Amino acid sequence: MHTAPPDPANLFARRQQVAEALRAVLPARCVLAEPEDTRPYECDGLAAYRQLPMVVVLPDSEAQVIAIVNVCRQLQVPIVPRGAGTGLSGGAMPIADGVVLSTARLNQIIRMDAYSRTAVVQPGVRNLAISDAAARHDLYYAPDPSSQIACTIGGNVAENSGGVHCLKYGLTVHNVLRVRMVTIEGEVVELGGESLDAPGLDLLAVFIGSEGMLGIVTEVTVKLIPKPSTARVIMASFSEVGAGCNAVADLIAAGIIPAGLEMMDQTSARMVEPFCKAGYDTEAAAILLCEADGTPEEVEEDIARMTAVLQAAGASAIAVSQNEAERLRFWSGRKNAFPAAGRISPDYYCMDGTIPRKRLAEVLAGIARMETKYGLRCANVFHAGDGNLHPLILFDANQPDEFARAEAFGAEILAMSVEVGGTITGEHGVGIEKINSMCEQFTAQELEAFFAVKRAFDPLKLLNPDKAIPTLNRCADMGKMRVTGGVLKFPDLPRF
Incomplete structure (x- = not known):
């Protein structure tokens, strides 16, 4: 169980202990512990939230990932997996007394099979690099997030990323056949397979989109499709x-x-x-x-x-x-x-709600009203075909209270998405950005089901803790005055 971080006086000693233990099982170049070395990892694409990590590790192999996990489990150190850091929900934001495990060096395309139309890649391979390598076979990898030139397949698996062509060709979950991952116990597990189906529960679909909370990806088998003429x-x-x-x-x-x-x-x-x-x-x-x-x-x-x-x-x-x-x-x-948003605004806050297509006009009209309410502009650009909205709330972080208003604006957009029958995320994940909005969408019983899955994979709660799934006390604190349809959302929890 992750506890509150130690005070600064103890954090230095803890960092030295953890870095020394990691250097005992890894080459020294794979362990970063000095603040000037770890600073680039303090946030992902959601730069409004930052935290300097205690230690950063960059393994070169699956064996090194296993060694890292074993050290962290023995020392009870939280692990935050990180791909290219292009995520927009704070899912890769570090924990003060935790380790950031970057998969950037696991960047090899292991095998490409034109006959079975599959590619086996490590998690640090860039999304676009798969299509570039498959082009000689007139094949490509369909999911294409806007960040595809930089984002990695491991991060795509963590967030279940989509892209502009996901309406016809599907999200990551529809284009991945198999994931090889390391559990918190240091065990290597393969989910799915290269055939059309795999025996047992469909844990592959559970794992894709789990935001690094269930295991650490070391290999992915993706489907390739023919390039249209x-x-x-x-x-x-x-x-x-x-x-x-x-x-x-x-x-x-x-x-x-x-x-x-x-x-x-x-x-x-x-x-x-x-x-x-x-x-x-x-x-x-x-x-x-x-x-x-x-x-x-x-x-x-x-x-x-x-x-x-x-x-x-x-x-x-x-x-x-x-x-x-x-x-x-x-x-x-x-x-x-x-x-391009930087041309017209110093900062922007990108939301990621998904709604029924038939409610698009209604929701965009609602967003227009919110612009007046919060005194902020909003640029709407989105995957219209599957109702995945990406409102860009424009603000200036140097102006007092503007970011707070942007956060409130975004939270209201997500609440409206749920109200019209949608969901609070389509492809960016929950991370820390939308953790309060999870309370808008899910009941106490549903959240407990999420925690049950988390416990099954990670009973020690060391893998990306405090992300994606809010505690019931957090929901109670957030919604202590919130009444929906005349009913309190969590009546069984203390509200004060």
């Missing part, structure tokens, strides 16, 4: 955000499953266009990017069908990519929306 993108402009949202539902209702279906509001388009010069219509209230892929004949037919639906839904303008360079340019704006 042709792909084209429609950029449709709408004079009203609601009309664009309704067009999303109309496309799906027509039986069309685009390879990608993304939406950006005017704020997003205007911040992205000078940055990427993607050719976006900056006068439109919203734009939709709809991709069709397959054979030339299939793409031609799908483009015609999608164009007809979009025109009927009220699109004010439609542009279709005429070549591969233009297709990539259309997507470049969407994939660079987050860094």
